[in-house]
Amino acid sequence: xNILSIAILTAALLLIVTGLYMLVRTHNMIxxxxxxxVAMKAITLLLAYAGWLNxxxxxxxxxxxxxxxxxxxxxxxAAGLAISSFRKNGDLDIRRLNKLNG
Amino acid sequence: xTTFVIVLCLVLMVGFALxxxxxRSMLKSAVSLAAMSAALAVILxxxxxxxxxxFELSVCVGLITVVFISAISLTTPDRRDExxxxxxxxxxxxxxxxxxxxxxxxxAVLVSTGFYLPQPGEEAVxxxxxxxxxxxxxxxxxxxxxxxxxxxAFAVVVLFKEGRKI
Numbered sequence: 001x002n003i004l005s006i007a008i009l010t011a012a013l014l015l016i017v018t019g020l021y022m023l024v025r026t027h028n029m030i031x032x033x034x035x036x037x038v039a040m041k042a043i044t045l046l047l048a049y050a051g052w053l054n055x056x057x058x059x060x061x062x063x064x065x066x067x068x069x070x071x072x073x074x075x076x077x078a079a080g081l082a083i084s085s086f087r088k089n090g091d092l093d094i095r096r097l098n099k100l101n102g
Numbered sequence: 103x104t105t106f107v108i109v110l111c112l113v114l115m116v117g118f119a120l121x122x123x124x125x126r127s128m129l130k131s132a133v134s135l136a137a138m139s140a141a142l143a144v145i146l147x148x149x150x151x152x153x154x155x156x157f158e159l160s161v162c163v164g165l166i167t168v169v170f171i172s173a174i175s176l177t178t179p180d181r182r183d184e185x186x187x188x189x190x191x192x193x194x195x196x197x198x199x200x201x202x203x204x205x206x207x208x209x210a211v212l213v214s215t216g217f218y219l220p221q222p223g224e225e226a227v228x229x230x231x232x233x234x235x236x237x238x239x240x241x242x243x244x245x246x247x248x249x250x251x252x253x254x255a256f257a258v259v260v261l262f263k264e265g266r267k268i
Binding site for chain 1: 105108109112113115116119120122123128131132135138139142145146149150151153154157158161162165166169170172173174176177193194197200201204205208209212213219221222230231232234235236239240243246247250251253254257258261262
C-alpha cells in the first residue's frame, strides 16, 4: 500500500474523529455547525480520492458538487436556527433549542 | 511532487481542523475552517477534480465563511457564553491525544493487514467530461440540488419571519 493511500485514509479518519469529538463536547450551535462541516470535508476528500483511483474523476466531481450544495444549505439553515435561538434565549446553547416554538 | 503537495495539504487540513476545534474564538475557528477548505481545494485540484476544487474554493471558502462570520457577529456572546468558553480549552485538551492514537491505530491496521488500494489511474476507464456527467448522467442530482436550495431558502425565510403583532 502506498504512502498516499495511507495518508488520505488517515487524514479522513482524523477529520471524522475531530468532527465527532466536537459534536460530543460542545453545546455551542455555531461550533456544532463547524463540527458538521469538518466531518463533511472528510467525506468530500474520500469521494474525490475514490474517483481519482478509479479514473472516474468526472463522476466523483458531480458527487462532490452535490455535497458542497448540501453543505451550504445545512450551514445556512443551521446558522439561521442559531440566530433565532440567540434572539429568543440570549445564548447559543443547543439545549435551549426546544424553547423555539411558533 | 503531487504526492508531496497532497500529503502537505492533508497535514494542513488536520492541523486546521484541530485549531477549529480547540481555538476559543469562534471567529478564528471559522477562519480555520476556511483555511481547511482551501487546503482541500488544492488537493482536489491535484487529483484532477478541477471543477470540484473551484466550487470548494468559491463556495466553502467564500460563501460559508461569510455565513459563519455573519452568524457570529449577529450572536455576540453574553456573559454566560463567556463562562462556557472558559473551560473550552480544558474540554478539548484530550483531542490531540485521541487523534494521535486514532492515526497510529489506523496506520498500524493498514500496514499489518496489507490493505491494498490501486494506484491512481491503474484502473482507468474511458472518462466522460464533467459537464456531460453532470447534465446527462446525474440529472436527478441536479433536481435534488435545486429542491434542497429552495428548501434552504424557504427555511431561512421562515426563520427570519417577523411575528404577527397581536
